[in-house]
Amino acid sequence: MTDTAVLFEPVRLGPLTLRNRLVMAPMGTCLDEDGYITDDTIAYYVRRAQGGVGSIAVEGCLVSADTVGPEPRLSDDRYLDGFVRLLAALAPYDVTVGVQLMHPGRQVVHGPVVAPSAVPLNSHAPVPHALTEDEIAVIISDFADAAERAVRAGFTFVEVHGAHGYLPSNFLSPTANVRTDGYGGDLAGRARFSREIARAITARVGPGVPLVWRINGADELPGGSGIEDAVQVSRWLESDGVSAISVSAGTWQSLQYTLAPMFMDRGYMVPYAAQVRAAVDIPVITVGRLDDPELAARAVTEGAADIVLLGRTLIAEPDWPEKVRTGRLDDLRPCIACNACVDLVGRGERARCSVNPEAGRERTWTMLPTPAPRRVMVVGSGPSGMEAARIARLRGHRVSLFERSGLLGGKLDVAGTAPSKREVLRFRDFQAAQMHRLGVDVHLDAPVDAAVVQQQDPDVVIVATGADPVVPPIPGISAAHVHDAQLVLREQVPIPAGSSVVVVGGSATGCETAESVVERGGTATIIEMRPTIGQGIEAITRRYLLKALRASGVRVLTSSKVVAIEADAVHYEDADGVLHAVPADLVALAIGWRPGGNLLADALTGDAREVLVLGDAHRPADFVSAINAGADAGLQV
Known part of the structure; x- marks a missing residue:
């Protein structure tokens, strides 16, 4: 059993000493307004500081004035007042506060799309503008300017978001960067943009302000950057004055690694951090579903990392550090990695949490003792x-x-x-x-x-x-072999090996029922009236689940309406009004709720x-x- 006390040892970050090894990850919240820090933003961060985290990395802030996004901004002095107020509010707590600087590159929803090369994010995305060398120089200067503003606001360290397919990460990727000039080609050329940003920032803010660099251990994409690239680039960044390396993974095209849903293993990115840790002499930060205190502590004791980054864990349980420190493990509200917070922010909505109703409304949350118990x-x-x-x-x-x-x-x-x-x-x-x-x-x-x-x-x-x-009046729906999908999920209905199960309805319950049927040895067909299945499922999980259903042989019939159920078949009408039949030993109803x-x-x-x-x-x-x-x-x- 690993002693979690190691998580609460002081640790150096350049010239700074963090009071413990736990850092709040920079996570988008959509609590800002038009790039300005709000009172809601401040209350959100204060609540996490109260929980005992040693350091906070404030969410990614846009460095360039021409970028468009829901993130806060450090692209102009007019945004500084909110950050000054944030740091003043955090001052009473023993917490070190830094800020992440970012440029989204081609991973934007609105506004200009730029990248190292004219390679679109996917077949549906616009072709980005390939940056010229002069434009690259301007963006490098934007990073340095933003870092200087951050220091003037009172932040004691800065972090560059060089991972997750954003602009520096894009330059590192062999598939996204096909340039033939000095910013492309081999790894040294592809790393030039990152290294010049690091040098510009360290020259501007000086050695007293640590620079953390977030890097992908792997893009988790065919032909993308891998751990060997990350190790070498981390060595170069160390020589350029970077004070710590934060190792993550994934891009918008592989978000199940960046923002792991609950089906991903805990600590799945720790091995990447370990390889970087073995190659550099500066602190390494690890992340990736480390809400298990023993697992987090083991990452440190086994030498994989020096610092542990907690993200969604602190949205679900702001008091995680203090509860772990004082041994109240049974009282830890678990983050279940449902990604509800991620899904909301991805749609431009304010962050909320499936398990913590206080999240996102800390400013107005008041739980006063009742004066008259009832x-x-x-x-x-x-x-x-x-x-x-x-x-x-x-x-x-x-x-x-x-x-x-x-x-x-x-x-x-x-x-x-x-x-x-x-x-x-x-x-x-x-x-x-x-x-x-x-x-x-x-x-x-x-x-x-x-x-x-x-x-x-x-x-x-x-x-x-x-x-x-909901049980609609479909002929045969009351037959003995027709069951509520909940009973199938609870395994209260036997699924004999090889049996054919038709799931009526392709919502979350329907998809999960089909998944369960296949795991238990049956075959499944989903019949859904709408053009797609999986409505209501968080986007990253939905992408994975639909792919997994296809891979497991689940048949999906969309734009189809069940018209009758017989003892051995389900009859349905397709979008053209043509009638078909699907063999069925069992039928599971997942049509909806009232x-x-x-x-x-x-x-x-x-x-x-x-x-x-x-x-x-x-x-x-x-x-x-x-x-x-x-x-x-x-x-x-």
């Missing part, structure tokens, strides 16, 4: 119900939780049964443990109707009974007590909405 009855133990119970109990109410099944979790339990989503069960188990730790009175195998409510006589009833599956809380709420109409209907019981929605609805209810009562 008896609160929560019906349903899905994500909304347990979160409502948790928050209400923390505020001092007397809370009882009623679950009609024998296990807490509701849809969390169902979602976690899919092979690619087992991490969800970690959050279910955490929430269930919180119910017992906080003293919530839990009742299992306890269906609730109006009579039960009258017997319990609460002051408040929170109806969080979830949603019921609110499931109205019956109980209606039965309590006219009752003097307060009744709240929330989560899927009110309106079927996603995980983030469910958790936030539960939290809001707990804050409201």
